[in-house]
Amino acid sequence: MSEKIQIIEVGPRDGLQNEKKPIPLGMKYRFVENLLGAGIDNIEVSSFVRADRIPQLSDAAELFQMIYNNKLAGNFSALIPNVKGLNRAIECRANRFAVFTASSETFNKKNINSTIEESLHLIGEVLAEAKKTSTSVRGYVSTAFGCPYEGKTKGNEDKVIEICEKLFDWGVDEISIGDTIGVGNPNQVKSLIKRLEKKWDLSRFAMHFHDTYSRALGNVMTSIEYGIRKFDSSAGGLGGCPYAHGATGNLATEDLVHLLHDLGFETGVDLYKLKNSSSEIFEFLGKTSSSKVHHAIGDSCGK
Numbered sequence: 161m162s163e164k165i166q167i168i169e170v171g172p173r174d175g176l177q178n179e180k181k182p183i184p185l186g187m188k189y190r191f192v193e194n195l196l197g198a199g200i201d202n203i204e205v206s207s208f209v210r211a212d213r214i215p216q217l218s219d220a221a222e223l224f225q226m227i228y229n230n231k232l233a234g235n236f237s238a239l240i241p242n243v244k245g246l247n248r249a250i251e252c253r254a255n256r257f258a259v260f261t262a263s264s265e266t267f268n269k270k271n272i273n274s275t276i277e278e279s280l281h282l283i284g285e286v287l288a289e290a291k292k293t294s295t296s297v298r299g300y301v302s303t304a305f306g307c308p309y310e311g312k313t314k315g316n317e318d319k320v321i322e323i324c325e326k327l328f329d330w331g332v333d334e335i336s337i338g339d340t341i342g343v344g345n346p347n348q349v350k351s352l353i354k355r356l357e358k359k360w361d362l363s364r365f366a367m368h369f370h371d372t373y374s375r376a377l378g379n380v381m382t383s384i385e386y387g388i389r390k391f392d393s394s395a396g397g398l399g400g401c402p403y404a405h406g407a408t409g410n411l412a413t414e415d416l417v418h419l420l421h422d423l424g425f426e427t428g429v430d431l432y433k434l435k436n437s438s439s440e441i442f443e444f445l446g447k448t449s450s451s452k453v454h455h456a457i458g459d460s461c462g463k
């Protein structure tokens with residue numbers, strides 16, 4: 161049997177959060193349902209941030225309710241900004257929580273209006289409460305390889321390690337290392353993974369690459385070579401970072417799956433069903449998928 165690589169689909173949350181045109185609840189629900197149908201069982205569904213901060217995701221509670229009313233089975237996570245958001249997520253029976261910080265001081269300030277220390281304080285509060293439930297928690301450490309404001313700062317790797325230490329100490333189960341603006345290179349990826357490996361089991365990490373400069377798959381290859389077996393990605397490459405000039409967004413799940421299958425890894429994902437799962441949303445938004453594979457495989461439903 162071939163080795164399995166786990167994909168964490170972030171399209172419904174990370175992918176849609178910056179889209180200005182309001183997407184109907186039913187369409188978001190179908191997106192999640194179709195992703196499950198394509199074989200993706202780890203999906204970050206939405207975020208319990210304040211509605212005025214991210215209006216697109218203000219229907220998180222309704223979306224979770226629809227998922228459970230219709231008895232969809234899978235791992236459905238929600239991004240949690242604070243204890244208030246956590247309580248809403250618990251009510252909605254999100255079965256995985258995610259907390260967020262960045263290794264760059266300026267990015268944190270501009271993105272979530274707090275210092276790293278302040279954001280960690282909030283995360284600590286959330287985790288203290290979250291751990292009273294049996295729900296698992298994943299932590300995001302963003303800007304791990306570069307920041308739109310600070311560039312590739314010296315010492316950033318130390319900061320990433322320091323943040324991971326705190327998050328694990330406080331009970332986070334898994335950490336997703338994010339290349340938020342897609343500027344990381346394979347040498348940086350290798351260097352960081354080697355440091356993480358000295359302290360922790362690499363099964364506790366996922367990598368979250370952006371494809372702004374077409375580096376995501378190269379960085380995936382390096383991550384696999386050095387022992388990472390979990391990756392975040394977004395159907396059709398939905399999403400992006402509003403702070404990254406010209407950012408095309410997240411690594412497209414189709415591109416990731418196509419490469420992994422070709423390398424002989426198992427993902428459980430049906431590439432054609434996956435491609436079709438995001439089409440309705442792209443059509444609605446009047447955009448085209450940034451996934452090269454999406455276009456290369458055409459409309460055929462065959463193999």
Ligand code: MG
Nearest residue numbers: 174368399410
């Ligand atoms: Mg992202």
